[in-house]
Amino acid sequence: MSYRAVILFASLLLGGACMVIAHLAGDLEERRLAADLDQQALRLKTAFDVLQIELQHEMVSIADLLASDQDVRRLLAEAAAAVQAEGGGRGGERAAQVRETLRRRIAPQWETLHQEIGLQQIHVHLAPETTSFLRMRAPEAFGDALRRSRQLIPDVQRDGQRRSGFEIGPSYAGVRGVVPVWAPGSESGVLIGSLEVGVSFAGHVERLSGQTGVGYGVLLNQEAVVETMLETYHPPQVTGGLRGDYLLAASRPELADWLAHSRMPDYAGTYRVTRLDWQGQLFQVIRFPLRDYLGQLDAARPPVGSIIIWHNVSEPWRKLKHLRQQINGFSLAGYLVAQSLLLGVLFLLRREWQRQLDAQTADLIQLATTDALTGLFNRRYFLEQLTQQLMRLSRLHEPCALLMVDLDFFKRVNDTYGHATGDRVLQHFTAVARGALRKIDLIGRIGGEEFAVLLPGVNGQGALDAAERLRQAVADTVLKTEEDAIPITVSVGMTLLDGADRGPDAALQRADAALYQAKSAGRNRVGIALPKQPGRLPGA
Ligand SMILES: Nc1nc2c(ncn2[C@@H]2O[C@H](COP(=O)(O)OP(=O)(O)OP(=O)(O)O)[C@@H](O)[C@H]2O)c(=O)[nH]1
CATH class of the missing domain: 3.30.450 (Beta-Lactamase)
Known part of the structure; x- marks a missing residue:
């Protein structure tokens, strides 16, 4: 996966995570608010339920108060007798007189309760037919049997127990309390009727x-x-x-x-x-x-x-909306910070990876181009450089000399001091050669104890001087070992690169030939083999 793809993927992942977190946090707050409101809803419902129960108790208490009045009981007993004597139902004249007397008797309480607590009705009924005898709110309406429409009344008249509840009646819907009315002097004995008070919910x-x-x-x-x-x-x-x-x-x-x-x-x-x-x-x-x-x-x-x-509930919902916006803002800020950190970390990682890669590449290049023992360029790399130098020569006419250097009697060193000392001699030569040549000169180990040197920009006498300087530097030093001080010399073959050379081999062969000359002439000297072209003489 490319670096860009990694960044894109990580950013998307991070952005997605931030969005999900913000969403979940917002949802959590919303659920919290909804739960609070649900609790509040239950409290409000309970308040209403309590109000209804209080009203029911209140109605029973008021009805009890009125029904316990001896005058009311006496008048209702008279009413019951009159209605019965006058054929039941609406009754007759006598019943009407008693009704009026009863109405006047209750009127003061009715007025007060109606005005003070919004009482809707005081209703007196006769047993056992549940006949309406007097409605304080509508005194003209009486005589109807309430058994069908008003279950509270027959229930109270059946067992003499007080009852309360919400009921819809012919003239109003409200909370009612119904209590029994007993015949005077017969407490809980003879039930002559019932008395009801009721109130609407409105007030x-x-x-x-x-x-x-x-x-x-x-x-x-x-x-x-x-x-x-x-x-x-x-x-x-x-x-x-x-x-x-x-x-x-x-x-x-x-x-x-x-x-x-x-x-x-x-x-x-x-x-x-x-x-x-x-x-x-x-x-x-x-x-x-x-x-x-x-x-x-x-x-x-x-x-x-x-x-x-x-x-x-606009305010809490507005606050929730605001909170959601804040959460989104925080989440965006968090995303940006995390994104910056991520980019920073990825950048540092990438730099480190690049550094390691460069180091490994450099190691590989080093391995591929240099000789392990001396650290000089190996044969393959040297030949590449030689080829390029030839091309440069043909294009830019930049002169270049080639030296072939071979340690003299090196086999003897090996044979005398051992292979390890031989290796040290090769390293020693490398150090001396580096000191004797310029930085831009390219030294390669092209065989066991055979080296080659490219001298860019050098022609004729310059090349000869460099070869001689190298030879002399080697000859002037000895390798000191624990056993001995080993003198070393080299033979050098010098040639110049020629634009007519087709490849490196021609130059190498000339340098080899020059080296052979030097060896043949007694070693520790420089041989010369120039291209066979006019104007290419040493010092030219
Ligand atoms: N110690 C060591 N010896 C090597 C290495 N590569 C080649 N040699 C030895 O170098 C020696 C080369 O010997 P010859 O080719 O006979 O050349 P010489 O003894 O230097 O004689 P001349 O070149 O004629 O002066 C051989 O003994 C090889 O074993 C190396 O990496 N380390």
Whole structure:
């Protein structure tokens, strides 16, 4: 894989990792907020449930207070007797007189409770037929049997136990408390009727809304309303269709707007928490079923309506959005820092790899071009250089001399002192030759004890001088070993490169011939073999 591909891959990996981390962190925050809001939703629902229980208790207490009044009990006993004497049902004249007396007797309490706590009704019924005897809210409506529509009343009249719950009645839907009314002097003995007080949710959801700062509303199902309530008393219908809703109470105006604009989230009759975008604000909407008295006794009965609680959650969601942006910003900054570090590390690694590669290449070149014993160029490399020099000569006419150098009687050295000393002699010669020649001169070991030297830019006498200088330098030194001081001499064959030379062999042969001359002439001397061309004489 190329370096660029590695960087691209690593960057993509890093970028991907940063994006995933940012996404996960944002999701985690969102889940946290959603969990907080769910908890809050449950607390708000509980507050409503507690309100309903409190109202139920309150209604039973008020009903108890009224039903324990001796006048009320006496009048109801009279009413029961009158109605019975006058044929039951609505009763007659006597019953009407008792009704009026009873109404006047209860009127002060009714006025006060109606105004102070929003009491909707005080309702007195006769046993055992559950006949309505007096409705304080509508004194003109009486005589109807309540057994069918109002289950609380027959239940209380059946066993004399106090009961409470939400019920939809002909004239209002509310939380009611029903208590038995016993005949005077027959405590828990003869039950003559029952007394009910009830209150609507309206004022109470407003009170609760004021305490908690959230909106509360109560919706009634169309079926439940149409089946039980007199049309005059229907609450406003806010949605159409067969299963339309009637708005019984709402502490804030938004609910009616949402219903009117069909913006309410889907609701399948169970506890549900949803969010609703409305006029640039985000609301959390909690909705759960409203069960009436019978529904509380029997969970299989359909709810009669639903409770809606809502509150504005724009601020926490705005904060979450802001937090997500911050997380993305941090993640981008982290990515850039990590990317820079990665690039830096990769750059350093690459530099180190390159350095090692260069060193290995240099080692390989060294191995391929030099002789291990002397460190001089080997035969192959020297011949390459000689070939190039010939080309340069033919192109640029740059002169060049070639020396062939051979150690004299080297076999004798080997034979006398051993091969290792022979090796040292070869190294010794190398050092002396390097000292005697110029830096640009190229020395190669082309055979066992045979060396060649290229002298670029040198012609005629210069070459001869260099050869002589080399020969003399070798002759002037001895190799000191533990056993002896070994004198060394060399014979040198000198030639000049010639533009007419086809390859290195011709020059080498001339140099060899010159060397042979030197050997033949007694060694430790320089032989010369010039190209056979005019103007190529030594010193020319
Ligand atoms: N120690 C050592 N000896 C080598 C090496 N390469 C070649 N030789 C020896 O060099 C000697 C060359 O001997 P000859 O060719 O007879 O030449 P000479 O003895 O120098 O005689 P002349 O060249 O005629 O003066 C042989 O004994 C080789 O074994 C080497 O790398 N190390």
